[in-house]
Amino acid sequence: MELQHINVKLYLERPEAVKLEAVVPVFHEWIQQQVCEELLIDVADYRHLHGGPGVVLVGHQADYSIDNTDNRLGVRYNRKADYGESNRDRFSQALHAALRACQRLESEAQLGGMIRFNRRDLRLFVNDRMLASIGSSRNGEVQRELGGFFASVLGGEANFEMRVESDPRRLFGVEVRALAPIDVNGLISTLA
C-alpha cells in the first residue's frame, strides 16, 4: 500500500518552558531566508487554541510547526506533496525533515535552548484517511513496515517500543519510544 503525506512529531523536553510567541519571529525569518527545502509561505499563529496546532510555518510541499495537539508539544513535520518511490523513502524523508527542523530550532539563538527534542518520543502518522485508516485490514502490513523502518534506523527492534493508534476517528499512526536517548546527529546521518 502506498502511503503519502507522512507526518512526524518529535516531542519536546520541558514543554512547560516553551514560550510559543518566541517561535513566531523565528519562523518569519525562516521564510525570509527560505531555509528549508520546501517553499515556505506564511506563519499561522494558533497559540490561543487549547491542544491546537500551535504555531505553524505553512509551506507549499510541507508545513512545519510547534504543535500542541493532544496537549503534547512537539516539532511537527506535515508532508503535503507527494514524495518518493517507496513508503520507506517517505518515512525517512519525513523523519529527516522533522529532525533537521528540530536541530535548527535547538540551535536558534533567539530561542535560548527552550526547544529541545526529548530524544525518546516521537509519533509518525499518515495525514490521509483514505490511504491509511485505523481499523483497515491492511494495517498489519503497514505496522510491519513501520516496525522494520524504526528497527533499521534505531539500531534494532530491542531499542524501541511502538504503539499503534487505536481511536478509529484519529489519523493512523504509531507512537515510538526509544529505550535509549536518540543521537539526533547520528540519526540524521543515517537518514540522509
Added chain:
Amino acid sequence: MKTSNTLWKERLSGKLPSDLGREVDIFETQIALRKQGRVEERLFAEARLRRGVYGQRYDNGQRHDGVKVQQLSYPGQGPTKGPHTLWDAPGMQRIKIPFGGLNASQLEVLAELAEEYSDGVAHITTRQDVQLHFVHVEDTPTVMRRLAAVGITTREACGNTVRNVTACPYAGVCPDEAFDVTPYARALSRFLLGHPDCQDFGRKFKPAFSGCRQHACGLVSMHDLGVVAETRVVDGAEKRGLRLLVGGGLGSVPYQAKLFDEFLAPEELLPIAQAIARVFARLGEKKNRNRARLKFLVHDLGIEKFRELVLEERSILPHDSRWADYLAEAMRETELPLAAPDAMPEVDSEPFRRWLGTNTRGQKQAGYVVATVTLPLGDVTPTQLRALADVARRLTRETIRTTVEQNFVIRWVSKRDLPALFEVLDSVGLGQPGAGNIVDVVACPGTDTCKLGISSSRGLAAELRTRLAVTSLQLDGAIQNLHIKISGCFNSCGQHHVADLGFYGVSRKVSGYAVPHFQVVLGGEWTNNGGSYGLPMIAVPSRNIPELVQRVCEHYVTTRMSGESFKQFIKRIGKAAVRELVDDLARVPTGQENRFYFSDWGDPREYSIDDIGVGECAGEVISSFEFDLAAAEREVFEAQLLLERGEVKPAGETAYASMLHAAKALVKTEHWDIRDHADDIVSEFRKRFFDTERFFDPFAGGKFAQYLFGAHAKAGLPYSAETAHHLVEEAQLFIEASHTCYNRMGPQVRPVVNVQPA
C-alpha cells in the same frame, strides 16, 4: 495536493445526493479545462468562487517579509486560478451552513477536512459559515464530495450570489421569539440556491432571519433581506406573519434596512424574495462595484418605488409549487430533546458556576437550556470538533448551531446534564466563560489570510482577549456586557459598525514608515438586530488600542449616568469629548520606542501594505452570456470524454444539451424568462436569431444553426458512434458560432453579472 483524490471520487461515487455530486463533477471538469487552458482565467475565477473556493493572501506570489517584497516561487508555472492568482498558492474554502445548523456527523467531517486539507483549524465566520484556510485548489473537489456525503454544499458560498442564509441560533427555543424561523430560513436557502433569478447579480445578496425585533442574534437590519417573525391575532386566532426589511448592509458605507412589509403572509416569502432578486438583477448596478449592493438600489429608488417594482414583478411570476410546499412543516416543531427535563444537580465548582452564568440561557421549553461554546477568534480544532460531536450525540439530538459571534450553541440541553456538558467542554479547552461579553471579541481574518486586510484584526483580538480575560472578574458589570468587534479593513466583515467598541484597519505614514492603525468606531447597537451603527471617532495606532479600550471603558464606568447604555453615553458626551480623552493615543511616540509601533499585533515583521492583493473582492465583471457559454463548453468537453470511453448515448445527449445551453444563452440576452425547455429554446432561437439571420456566418450562412435544428429534430432517437461523434463536432462549432454572434451584437445588449466580494 492529495494523492487520494481519485480514490475518494471512486469511494463516494453514487453515494452522494445526485445534485450535489453533479455540482462537484462539474467543478472538477472546470478545473481540468482551466489546466488545459480551455477556460479563461476570469471565467474560472468566477466558477470557483461560486463553489466557495476563495483566494487568500499572498496568492499573487508576493509577500512582504519585513524587509522587502519577496517573490514566492510556487512550482506550478502553468495556469492561474484567476487574475493575479497563482495555481499552487493555497486558498480558502468557505462552507455554507444554512442558519448555522450542524449535526454530529457534519462536525466530524469538518474535523477530518481541517486536519487533512487545511492547517488543522476550522474557522467560524460572522455569517455562520465555516472556513478552511491553506487549501490547494485541486483538493477542493474532494473536500466538496466529503461534505456532500453529509449533506453540505459549498455552492454559492462566495461570488455574486445569494450567500449563506443566516438565522438566530436560538430560533425555536428562545422565550422571546414570535415563532421558530428555522423552517423559513431553510426553505429560502433551498429555494434560492442556484435559482436562475439569482445568477445575475452585480454583487452578493445576504439574507437573515430573526424570531424577534429586539435581540441581536439575527442582525436582520444590516442585511440585504431581513426577515423577522411576528404574530397578530386575527378574528380571535393567532396568525403568523413576517416583517420584511430590505437594503441593509455594512461595508464601508453602512445602511440600515428599510421596512418593505410589516406583516407579510408566510406563503409570500419565497415569491417576494424571488421578485426582489429579479429586480436586483435587472436594475442593480453592475459596472461600479462600489454601488452594486442592493442597499444602493433601494436608496436610489426609494423604498416606495422599490416596493412597487417588486410587487409588479411578483404579479407576473409564474407559479412555483415550492413557494408553499414547506409551510405545513413550518407549522410543526422541528427539534426535540433527547433527555427528559430535570433540575440541575448541585455542583461545587467555581469555574462551572462562572461558565453557567455567562454561557447558558433558558429555553422557552421548561427544563432545557442553550449552552454557548465560546471559540477564541472563531477557531476550533479537530479534537474539539469531535468532542462536540460526541457530546451533542450523548446529550442532545445533535442540535448544534454556529453563531454570528463565531461560537457554537448546543440546544436542548437538559439542566440535569449541564455539569456533564461542562466537564466535556472543559476537558478540551472549550469551557471558557464570557460568551457574548467583552472578552468574546469578534474578528474577521484580516491580514492573517485575507487579501484585503490592512491591519491584524485577529492579532488585536487575541491581545484584547488575553488582557480582558485576566481582568474580566474585576470588570464593572456595565463593561462586562459590551461588545468588541474588529475588521481588518473597511469592508466590515468583523461587523464593527454594530459593536459598542468597533475597530477597522487603516494604515498611516509616520516618519516615512507605514504604521498599522485602527479606526475607532464607538456606540454601535448590537441589540434590536443591529439597530444602529457606531460613529467613527479617530484613527489610533494598533499598539495603542488596548490602552484605548481600557481608558474608554473606565471613563464610561466613572461618568455614565444611571442606567445609561454605552451607546447613549457615547452619544451624550459626543465625538469631541471622546477625541479629547484618547487624542494622545493617536500619536506615535518618537525615538527608539516607536519601533514597537511599526509592527502589528502577532506579527513581528516590519509593517507594510505593499503585499495587499488585488483581491477577489475587487473582482471580475462577467456577462451572464459568457458564464453560460462556459457551461456549454464544459458540456461539450464532457461529451468528448464520454465518447472516448465509448459511452455513445450519453455523449450524444450531452453534446445536444451543450447546444441547447448555448442557444439559451443567446436567447436570454433578450428574453430572460425563457423556460428551460428544448422546444421553447429552439423556437425562440429560430425566431430571434435564425429568421433574422443574426446568427448567420458571413460565409457559412445558417449552417451552424442547422446543427442545432438537426440535433433537436433527432432528439430521443438512438445515436451510433458515428452520429454521436458528428454531434460532438457540430456542438463545438455551434458554440463557436454563438460566441461570434454575441460579439457582433455589441455591448448594449449584454446583461452583466458576477463580481466578487468576500
